[in-house]
Every structure is written in C-alpha cells, then in structure tokens.
Amino acid sequence: MYELEWLPEAVEDLSRLDRPVAQRIFDKMRWLAENFEQVTPEPLRGEWRGVYKLRVGPYRVLYTVDRENRRITVHLVGHRRDVYRR
Structure with a gap:
C-alpha cells in the first residue's frame, strides 16, 4: 500500500466541491493507494511531465x-476543462 x-x-x-463528489474522489484515491501496484498510471506530457492523472x-x-x-x-x-490551466 502507498x-x-x-x-x-x-x-x-x-473542499470547494460538492460533498458527494469530493467523497468519490477521496475514495478513488484511497483505492489507488491500496492497489497502485496493479494499476498503470496515466502520465501527462509537456509541462506536466512527471505528473499522472486519475479520472473521476x-x-x-x-x-x-x-x-x-x-508515496502518492x-x-x-x-x-x-480547468485543471490543466493552473
């Protein structure tokens, strides 16, 4: 486990998201930490090189x-539509 x-x-x-959405994201990240060895992470390119994304x-x-x-x-x-512009 990571x-x-x-x-x-x-x-x-x-904290800015609706509670059910935030909980879903939190749960998905917890699942990723528990199962990371069985997952192929999706790498980003360009200025985001070295960073991975998880779709929820x-x-x-x-x-x-x-x-x-x-550690994750x-x-x-x-x-x-917004997250990559930051």
Whole structure:
C-alpha cells in the first residue's frame, strides 16, 4: 500500500466541491493507494511531465509518485476543462 499525501492546494480544491463528489474522489484515491501496484498510471506530457492523472467522472486528480518511499502526492483536483490551466 502507498501512503497518500494531499498538498494544501489539493485539499482546498477538494473542499470547494460538492460533498458527494469530493467523497468519490477521496475514495478513488484511497483505492489507488491500496492497489497502485496493479494499476498503470496515466502520465501527462509537456509541462506536466512527471505528473499522472486519475479520472473521476469529469474531474481529474493530478498526482506524483515516489515509488522508493511508496508515496502518492496529490497536487491538484479539478474539472477537466480547468485543471490543466493552473
């Protein structure tokens, strides 16, 4: 199992969402942390190189992975039309 670390900006993003949506995203990230070895992460390109995305309906969670320390760091959470513009 990987440890989940939520950066302050990601926590703020999550707090702005409706509670059921935020809970769904939180649950999906917890599932990812528990099952990361069985998942192929989706890498981003360009200026987001080294960052991965997780789709949760119309929302995206942008995160990085430290495999050595078994840690997933969540950087941003947002709607797919906005999250990459930040």
